[in-house]
Amino acid sequence: MYLSSLQIRNFRNIKETQLQFNTGVNIILGQNGQGKTNLLEAIYFLGIARSFRTSCDSALISRDMDGFFLSGIVVQQHIQDKIDVLLEDTKKVRINNKFLPRIIDLIGHFQVIIFFPEDLHLVKGTPDIRRRFLDILLSQSNPQYLHYLQRYNKIHKHCNEMLWQLKTGQQVITMSELDVWDIQRQETGNQLIRARKEAIEVLNDLAAGIHHQIATSPTLMEDGGSSEILKISYKPSMFNKEKRVDEIRKGHTLNGPHLDDMVFQINEIDARRFSSQGQQRTASISLRLAELEYLYQQTKELPVLLLDDICSELDDVRREYLMKAINRGGQIFITTTSLDTIKELMDGARVFTVRNGLIYS
Amino acid sequence: MYLTPSMAKLVHEFNKLPGIGPKTAQRLAFHILKISATEARVLASAIIEVKDRITNCPICYNITEDSPCSICKDTTRDHGLICVVEQPSDIIAMEKTRVYKGDYHVLQGAISPLDGIRPDNLRINELLMRIQQEKVKEIIIATDSDVEGEATALYLERLLRTMVARVSRIAHGIPIGSNIEYTDEVTLSKALESRRIL
Structure with a gap:
């Protein structure tokens, strides 16, 4: 799968551009603050219909403009699809000139994976970051997952509304009314739990292998490094009927997949709290590479990789490993301030230079 | 865009209807302007009439003009x-x-x-x-x-x-006359779940 061309209008500091891409490596070169990441963000938006930097879509519109427009040609097994995403009063998505009834139906048409410095928070950050990672991955690989996720979120809102009314005593609500929503929440939630459990088992196997390879590279071992074993496990928030009393007291639900987490351990120690930043970064890269392999296994297509300023944060060993691991013949977009840091990718690559929102090829 | 007060009012009222945006509302209003006064009166009275005549059936709560409704009365x-x-x-x-x-x-x-x-x-x-x-x-x-x-x-x-x-x-499943290959995954998996033994 690759993006063959992209038209951008009024997106961040990119006013108007039309670009043709390489099916392999595309290097986005430029000084800081010129708009390199904005280009990656536009590509990401074409796949997920949201940004990896902000949840506020209107922040993506160029200053003093009313909306933005993105249009890309995605090629998959010699079949071309034209995907348009536009934000005016509302967000709209068109595939081959037909509007999708729901934005969310876009997901899965153009698979993207982002590697960016904030990935460190996959290990270090709060559970919602890890849940979002899982949700995006599973939605891209399995359309049914997205259906259950949306259903679950809706049911969950209804549940919280009832619990809140019970807490505040605004209305008399019988337990049988609450039961109806709880039963549905469990049925739908269990579908999510099952999918997440299966995915994390696969991700764990993949990531552990990758992490081990990075951590045991000869250079790192000479520097006094030791063998590291990464383990990623699922920590589901199981449904528990006995929590009902507490839930009514608090006025919201206290368990279910919206509270799940993923646990990272390095040599059996909680990596979120006790590992060094270097170890956490290796673990987060291992997870992203595992994501790439997982999507490939599930869909038999290499997703498009977006790498934002990833080299600046890595030492040579990790950088070299990453460059080798991502270069599998799929399409890559990588931003950098200097070609020196990505010389492994230069062979046959196309370079785009970004200066003040203008992109030159 | 300049509209006379009465036109603006009509557009505003159409705009309140479900599925009618400002552009469609304006198109409908201009259509009303074109039709004869008789036609317009027929339309207006049709609207008033349903409001006056239609009630809920006291048995099944379907809309009806009789009480009870024709379905509830039907002895067959x-x-x-x-x-x-x-x-x-x-x-x-x-x-x-x-x-x-x-x-x-x-x-x-x-x-x-x-x-x-x-x-x-x-x-x-x-x-x-x-x-x-x-x-x-x-x-x-x-x-x-x-x-x-x-x-x-x-x-x-x-x-x-x-x-x-x-x-x-009632069962959920694949619409009749449609191809299995075009059925969405969720419907198809529901249809598989509620399959029946032949």
């Missing part, structure tokens, strides 16, 4: 069978099948806590009264398959299962 129908739907428009769809020969019960909505719709706001008590008064053999629950419709179905099922000999839920 099987009154031991009640199909529970959310809206009067669902009855129209069911009646088009010409297969179903039982009665209906219109809930006038579905349970939706976020919209403040609770079981008490629906015609559920009226349904219970019917079950107590009439000899009901089976209740068919035909609410929508969205989360609110499913919650309503589940609520009714739990409420009615001790009161009625049979409580059933």
Whole structure:
């Protein structure tokens, strides 16, 4: 799968551009603050219909403009699809000139994976970051997952509304009314739990292998490094009927997949709290590479990789490993301030230079 | 865009209707301007007439101009069978099948806590009264398959299962005449779940 061309209008500091891409490596070169990441963000938006930097879509519109427009040609097994995403009063998505009834139906048409410095928070950050990672991955690989996720979120809102009314005593609500929503929440939630459990088992196997390879590279071992074993496990928030009393007291639900987490351990120690930043970064890269392999296994297509300023944060060993691991013949977009840091990718690559929102090829 | 006060008012009123945006509202208003005064009066009185004449059937809560409605009055129908739907428009769809020969019960909505719709706001008590008064053999629950419709179905099922000999839920599956390859994954997996032995 690759993006063959992209038209951008009024997106961040990119006013108007039309670009043709390489099916392999595309290097986005430029000084800081010129708009390199904005280009990656536009590509990401074409796949997920949201940004990896902000949840506020209107922040993506160029200053003093009313909306933005993105249009890309995605090629998959010699079949071309034209995907348009536009934000005016509302967000709209068109595939081959037909509007999708729901934005969310876009997901899965153009698979993207982002590697960016904030990935460190996959290990270090709060559970919602890890849940979002899982949700995006599973939605891209399995359309049914997205259906259950949306259903679950809706049911969950209804549940919280009832619990809140019970807490505040605004209305008399019988337990049988609450039961109806709880039963549905469990049925739908269990579908999510099952999918997440299966995915994390696969991700764990993949990531552990990758992490081990990075951590045991000869250079790192000479520097006094030791063998590291990464383990990623699922920590589901199981449904528990006995929590009902507490839930009514608090006025919201206290368990279910919206509270799940993923646990990272390095040599059996909680990596979120006790590992060094270097170890956490290796673990987060291992997870992203595992994501790439997982999507490939599930869909038999290499997703498009977006790498934002990833080299600046890595030492040579990790950088070299990453460059080798991502270069599998799929399409890559990588931003950098200097070609020196990505010389492994230069062979046959196309370079785009970004200066003040203008992109030159 | 300049509109005279009366035109602006008409556009504004059309715009309030479901599925009508400002552009369509304006197009409709200009259409009204073009038609004859007689036609306009017919349209206006048709609107007033439905408001004046239509009430809910005291038995099934479908819309009707008679009391009770033609379906509830029909002696050839099987009154031991009640199909529970959310809206009067669902009855129209069911009646088009010409297969179903039982009665209906219109809930006038579905349970939706976020919209403040609770079981008490629906015609559920009226349904219970019917079950107590009439000899009901089976209740068919035909609410929508969205989360609110499913919650309503589940609520009714739990409420009615001790009161009625049979409580059933309509099946979900692949539309007739459509290709399996074009069916969405969710519908297809539902259809697989509720497959039947031949």
